[in-house]
Amino acid sequence: MIEVQGLTKYYGRVQALHDVTFSVARGEVVGFLGPNAAGKTTTLRILTGYLSANSGTAKVAGFDVFDDALEVRKRIGYLPETVPLYPEMTVRSYLGYCAGLRGVSRRNRRQRVDDAVEKLRLGEVRDTIIGHLSKGFRQRVGIAQALVHDPMVVVLDEPTIGLDPRQIIETRQLIKDLGRDHTIILSTHILPEVGMTCSRVVIIDHGRIVAQDSAEGLSARVRDSARVLLRLLRPGGDAAAILAGIPGVTGVRRQADEAFVIESSLDADVRDQVARTAVERNWGLVELRSVELSLEDVFLHLTTQEEGVAAQ
């Protein structure tokens, strides 16, 4: 659905993008993750045809974003970082205007607007002037604007920025729901967000793509040891020492009183032996699970250890 090949972009002398290449398949929800000023917005702006690149190509639905800009734009819905709203218009007239701009025929316009209003639960404010809306509602109107013409691809730049926690949860759920009908690419600098909403993550830093994979795949990739969390009701004082004696275990850390994080080499699965030991010693085994690296760990790992990344 989206094919980006070797994009490079300079702002004056500053190079914002270095040879950015990635692709998004139909129906995927892809998270564009990176710290501020990493090049996320620039990439999205090039995809939507707002900016052009110095070199490289980008295709959306088979159309080149530079040569067939209008064809691409018909198929894209875009929510920029600053939510684009005309404060003097009502929600419905604004959405109708956006639908018209994107080529929805006058006959279908009303239906499309009502659909978008329903999808984003804007019913109670549909005839309110946008200038009078709260931040959360404005954000939703912004997303509705990107969906009103039923585009194939939806591009959302920092869709949850400035929302309160409940609204953030709602918006994430909404993005997940949208993923069923649309191909979505969203940018964020909030790590847990991609884990919750996206099927795939593209990590970008200083204008370079550092890694791309599923969230689980990424954490597996940077993991250099397997970790197991063990929680016990009655651990003896010597529990840590005994656990460390199990073959394959490379380290044991006692966290709170009853929890132990057991590290082992990747190829050795020590869970069976750990469980057996805990039961034999009557420690009261209540929890035993392997621990994935959090996305935060992955992210820090990838953006701080450039050499390790190049080797991948």
Next chain:
Amino acid sequence: MTRVFLIAYRELKSYFCSWMAYLVIGGFLAISGFIFFVIITGNHQASMRWSFHNMAVTLLFVCPILTMRLLAEERRSGTLEVLLTSPVTDAQVVLGKFLGAVGLLAVLVAATLHFPLILAQYGSPDPGPLFTGYLGLLLVGASFMAVGVLASSLTESQVVAGFLSFGGLLVLWIIGWAASQPGSAVGHVLEQLSLLNHFDDLAKGVIDSKDIVFYLSFMAVCLFGAVRALESRKWR
């Protein structure tokens, strides 16, 4: 083209959503009404020739206020990004904005149509010059608006856009005074560039194709510049 009209229509509607349009129309009517009264009671002629001149000068002050917002405000609020990533070309956006402003200009000019009616009530004015005068007023006003669109495309500050277009219009007005040195080639060129000098014939009742062509090409140049200014975001 439907998209151009959609943009123009939204623009025109938004003028009337704030006090701006009402204030400007009211102010324009008050000033031109006063001037009309002074001229008519002074020379007792059933003609609007000198009123037209003064209305054109008043428009020169009014148009920057009406156009400064057009693109500058969209740029500041971020709506420009959505507008320019919709399936419309930059030229369509500029044209739509311009037509929206010209729509308001038409309302403004139409609001003075009771002047000729008053003349007809108390005298017998020649309808020809009244018609060409109004045509000229629309042309000169639309040219002012085109300058405003250009200024508004250059900056994201409404104030800067307003001053830019006002300054530009002022220069284009006063260079016409160079004609007061007859015979000088430079004076002749400057005279031809002046926006208001081309209005003379139309206010008198003469339709000269060179004036019409001047106004239309002047607008085209300004709007072309505005399109380029919008496009410059891509390579800056």
